[in-house]
Amino acid sequence: MADSDYEFEGDNGSDDEYVAAKSKSNPRPPPTGKKRAEEPPRKLHAWETDRSRTVAKELPAVAEADDGSIQRSVQEREEERKRKRLRKDTKPFQRGIIRHVVLVLDLSESMMEKDMRPNRFITMIKYTQEYVREFFEQNPISQMSVLGMHDGLCIRVSELSGNPAEHIAAIQDLRTPRNPEGVPKEPKGSPSLQNALELARATIYHTPSHGTREVILVFGSLLSLDPGDIHQTIKACVRDRIRVSVVGMGARLRICQEIVSRTNAGDESEYVVATDQESLRELLLATTTPPVVRSDQAATTASSDSAAALMMMGFPSRVIEDVPTMCACHGILTTGGYRCSRCSAKVCSLPITCPSCQLTLLLSTHLARSYHHLFPLRNWVAVSWNRALEQGSRECVGCLSAFPEKPTTKGDVSKNEAGDAQKENASLDKTARATGEQQADKDDSQDQKASESSRYECRACESHFCVDCDIFCHMVLHNCPGCLSKLNPVPEAHSNGDAGMTG
Amino acid sequence: MNAIDGTDRQIKTDNSPPPSLLAIVLDTNPHAWAHLSSTLPLRNALANILVFINAHLASGNANEVVVIAAHSHRAVFLYPTPKTPTPRNNSNGNGNGAANGDVDMNETGAGSMEDGGPKDVSISDNPNKYRPFAVVESAILQNFAALLDATTPAHLAATPTTLIGGALSLALSYIAKSTLLRSPLDSVVDNPLSALADSETLHTKRESLTSRILIVSVSGDLANQYIPVMNSIFAAQRKRIPIDILKLAGDTVLLQQASDATGGVYMKPDRPEGLLQYLMMAFLPDTTARRSLVMPSAGGVDFRAACFCHRNVVDIGYVCSVCLSIFCTSDLPSNLCLTCGSYLSLRSAQTNPPALVPRKKKKKKRAGGADSTTPGGSTPAGSGTPMHS
Ligand SMILES: [Zn+2]
Ligand SMILES: [Zn+2]
Ligand SMILES: [Zn+2]
Ligand SMILES: [Zn+2]
Ligand SMILES: [Zn+2]
Ligand SMILES: [Zn+2]
Numbered sequence: 005m006a007d008s009d010y011e012f013e014g015d016n017g018s019d020d021e022y023v024a025a026k027s028k029s030n031p032r033p034p035p036t037g038k039k040r041a042e043e044p045p046r047k048l049h050a051w052e053t054d055r056s057r058t059v060a061k062e063l064p065a066v067a068e069a070d071d072g073s074i075q076r077s078v079q080e081r082e083e084e085r086k087r088k089r090l091r092k093d094t095k096p097f098q099r100g101i102i103r104h105v106v107l108v109l110d111l112s113e114s115m116m117e118k119d120m121r122p123n124r125f126i127t128m129i130k131y132t133q134e135y136v137r138e139f140f141e142q143n144p145i146s147q148m149s150v151l152g153m154h155d156g157l158c159i160r161v162s163e164l165s166g167n168p169a170e171h172i173a174a175i176q177d178l179r180t181p182r183n184p185e186g187v188p189k190e191p192k193g194s195p196s197l198q199n200a201l202e203l204a205r206a207t208i209y210h211t212p213s214h215g216t217r218e219v220i221l222v223f224g225s226l227l228s229l230d231p232g233d234i235h236q237t238i239k240a241c242v243r244d245r246i247r248v249s250v251v252g253m254g255a256r257l258r259i260c261q262e263i264v265s266r267t268n269a270g271d272e273s274e275y276v277v278a279t280d281q282e283s284l285r286e287l288l289l290a291t292t293t294p295p296v297v298r299s300d301q302a303a304t305t306a307s308s309d310s311a312a313a314l315m316m317m318g319f320p321s322r323v324i325e326d327v328p329t330m331c332a333c334h335g336i337l338t339t340g341g342y343r344c345s346r347c348s349a350k351v352c353s354l355p356i357t358c359p360s361c362q363l364t365l366l367l368s369t370h371l372a373r374s375y376h377h378l379f380p381l382r383n384w385v386a387v388s389w390n391r392a393l394e395q396g397s398r399e400c401v402g403c404l405s406a407f408p409e410k411p412t413t414k415g416d417v418s419k420n421e422a423g424d425a426q427k428e429n430a431s432l433d434k435t436a437r438a439t440g441e442q443q444a445d446k447d448d449s450q451d452q453k454a455s456e457s458s459r460y461e462c463r464a465c466e467s468h469f470c471v472d473c474d475i476f477c478h479m480v481l482h483n484c485p486g487c488l489s490k491l492n493p494v495p496e497a498h499s500n501g502d503a504g505m506t507g
Numbered sequence: 508m509n510a511i512d513g514t515d516r517q518i519k520t521d522n523s524p525p526p527s528l529l530a531i532v533l534d535t536n537p538h539a540w541a542h543l544s545s546t547l548p549l550r551n552a553l554a555n556i557l558v559f560i561n562a563h564l565a566s567g568n569a570n571e572v573v574v575i576a577a578h579s580h581r582a583v584f585l586y587p588t589p590k591t592p593t594p595r596n597n598s599n600g601n602g603n604g605a606a607n608g609d610v611d612m613n614e615t616g617a618g619s620m621e622d623g624g625p626k627d628v629s630i631s632d633n634p635n636k637y638r639p640f641a642v643v644e645s646a647i648l649q650n651f652a653a654l655l656d657a658t659t660p661a662h663l664a665a666t667p668t669t670l671i672g673g674a675l676s677l678a679l680s681y682i683a684k685s686t687l688l689r690s691p692l693d694s695v696v697d698n699p700l701s702a703l704a705d706s707e708t709l710h711t712k713r714e715s716l717t718s719r720i721l722i723v724s725v726s727g728d729l730a731n732q733y734i735p736v737m738n739s740i741f742a743a744q745r746k747r748i749p750i751d752i753l754k755l756a757g758d759t760v761l762l763q764q765a766s767d768a769t770g771g772v773y774m775k776p777d778r779p780e781g782l783l784q785y786l787m788m789a790f791l792p793d794t795t796a797r798r799s800l801v802m803p804s805a806g807g808v809d810f811r812a813a814c815f816c817h818r819n820v821v822d823i824g825y826v827c828s829v830c831l832s833i834f835c836t837s838d839l840p841s842n843l844c845l846t847c848g849s850y851l852s853l854r855s856a857q858t859n860p861p862a863l864v865p866r867k868k869k870k871k872k873r874a875g876g877a878d879s880t881t882p883g884g885s886t887p888a889g890s891g892t893p894m895h896s
Contacts, residue, residue: 314826314827315825318824320822345823396593396594400684402676402680476679476684477676481738481739489583489674
């Protein structure tokens with residue numbers, strides 16, 4: 005720890021841990037504390053983590069071991085890396101599904117640093133476009149606006165809207181303007197956090213109270229040049245219940261930590277620092293998961309206006325026209341579109357707020373897109389060899405790819421193991437069943453590790469899956485193929501979601 | 508068919524189209540097929556589908572097929588044949604059996620293992636049959652027979668519908684894995700350094716296998732699987748896998764939306780007995796070929812939402828901001844959401860007109876802060892701009 009200078013806030017864990025804490029998206033401090041306690045006391049810096057250690061430790065091991073185990077260890081590490089990406093939003097918290105997000109990009113000269121390739125600015129532009137796309141994929145009925153901290157000012161890159169194409173085009177324009185007269189906004193000058201927060205606050209000040217108000221700062225600088233007292237601004241943000249998340253670069257800053265902790269009710273897990281471009285991307289994407297609604301927040305706002313609301317929404321039908329007519333959103337002639345259910349104005353695309361009567365217009369499928377946040381798929385657990393043998397699983401339930409057999413190199417040892425395992429299992433089985441729910445919770449909170457048997461088990465249906473299906477089902481599909489392939493497998497299977505909503 | 512096959516090959520050597528993976532989800536709901544038996548008996552339908560599968564396999568050397576049965580109580584792979592798990596000690600297994608259908612698995616498993624495994628070797632030695640066809644055919648027929656044998660009257664009584672959601676999920680995860688395995692860049696095991704590469708962004712380049720899903724559906728009413736099916740639709744949309752629907756009987760808006768959202772074909776033939784014709788004409792072209800064809804379109808798709816309280820179709824609905832349930836009325840009993848029980852206020856549901864940030868406060872701030880370069884202070888004038896949002 006001799007290397008840590010004043011910019012590191014104490015020894016707040018390795019950078020890997022920031023990822024974990026972040027994606028856990030559980031703002032309650034106690035679990036975090038517990039997790040800390042479970043971990044080895046010594047915290048690792050980026051240069052001491054997996055990738056660098058790989059070189060130091062794995063190589064000798066590989067040299068000594070025979071071919072089979074090289075393959076094994078490499079594969080295991082690969083699986084571990086894949087699983088790390090699993091978002092751990094598997095507990096059914098109440099989430100702010102309707103989000104109002106201001107994305108603030110750092111366009112100050114520190115973004116010209118070349119620690120990311122080709123430089124921070126270009127990397128950020130690239131990833132934020134992907135981020136916007138993913139954001140609206142995950143939060144189809146949310147709104148976003150993009151701001152930029154440029155040369156001491158805060159400039160508006162795109163207006164608050166729910167149209168990802170608009171934002172992506174605007175972000176692209178920063179680097180390569182579409183219209184020829186446009187000048188690219190090359191990073192310049194110093195950033196001002198205060199200006200950024202003030203403009204962001206103004207942008208989402210009027211949004212209805214049932215939605216979240218969030219500011220996500222991508223902040224590459226190590227300073228902020230503010231015109232006034234930033235603490236006043238922070239206070240104002242807290243008052244307007246704006247939550248600020250910061251994705252920093254390089255090092256942690258005291259002021260960012262303060263902003264984040266004050267606006268997130270003391271929780272600092274929303275302040276993360278990217279050490280390289282891959283981690284920048286992952287940290288950004290982690291914020292696409294809707295934030296957990298804090299109970300204290302609900303309580304404070306309940307008096308004035310309840311956090312939950314019944315929103316009037318229109319589900320328009322598609323119209324097909326032979327003759328072009330004027331659309332209400334762009335004022336251009338188009339054929340076809342959707343007709344507002346209340347005022348019959350024609351709009352081009354959904355979801356949108358009706359330009360003439362302000363009714364939110366969307367398809368029921370847009371709502372369905374958010375259901376997997378409400379009914380998340382439980383994380384699957386790594387399967388030990390004993391469990392794998394007990395179940396006798398030979399191939400992945402999802403994709404039918406064969407699982408590896410238990411290596412039989414150490415013959416008599418494994419026999420003993422098996423003997424022990426049977427006894428062990430008999431007792432384990434009972435306890436597992438008794439404390440099934442608690443166990444599941446524990447699994448959720450544990451770090452996702454690679455399985456020694458390359459199998460991952462869904463606790464509800466006891467099916468075994470390969471790591472690729474594990475990733476696919478949790479990141480894309482949000483269904484458990486095993487649970488859904490059996491009629492009423494076990495009651496818990498409904499944590500997957502089909503019970504309550506349709507009832 | 509031989510002629511077609513021959514001509515195709517000629518072209519293929521020059522510029523081979525990507526291999527195509529066809530996932531067929533066959534709705535085998537016994538109730539619905541019993542209904543259809545006068546026009547299209549299941550036996551004939553299965554024969555037609557086998558011909559269709561052969562046609563698909565014949566139209567490309569590397570083409571693959573996966574067949575999944577969406578049955579009333581299970582969704583299983585018919586082809587390729589799944590290996591059944593071999594639990595270590597059955598005597599010990601009585602604890603975890605009964606409750607979760609493992610017993611079922613074992614029964615069918617025993618069947619398919621006993622005759623499935625060895626018979627793979629002794630597929631009908633008909634010299635006039637192209638061997639790959641024979642392999643697929645016998646596997647499908649055997650597994651299907653095993654599935655039907657394992658179906659008890661109790662299973663049928665339990666539910667009128669089929670597990671389309673499960674079958675779709677199986678199909679999607681199978682396709683995802685096959686795509687991953689086919690990807691030329693999948694050398695992670697050999698080269699650990701590529702682990703550092705960004706696998707997600709490489710996905711677009713990796714699409715060397717074009718896949719599609721065909722659902723041959725006979726039963727309606729999938730309401731109880733709304734969320735799983737929706738999740739599957741979005742997954743297919745993200746992975747650019749079209750879902751084709753051949754609706755022989757019944758009607759589901761859900762499947763119509765599936766084909767519309769994923770760019771698949773939706774067909775509801777008036778005369779189900781012409782199944783083979785429909786299959787060959789509308790569903791044989793793969794995604795590559797479809798780019799140069801005019802595919803049958805679904806016409807109007809019903810996108811309207813049904814309320815969760817009465818299942819009425821609504822134009823304007825009231826949505827709970829917590830759980831996104833749709834209600835047809837704002838008059839909920841004591842203002843509690845029927846699904847999640849949150850207290851809901853309608854007042855804030857009325858769209859707030861955008862409020863301007865109070866001017867005064869801003870002025871003060873600007874005065875307090877340094878002069879000049881504080882457009883942060885002055886920009887809130889622009890806060891009125893997001894009016895239309
Ligand atoms: Zn328009
Ligand atoms: Zn309107
Ligand atoms: Zn798998
Ligand atoms: Zn499951
Ligand atoms: Zn109703
Ligand atoms: Zn609700």
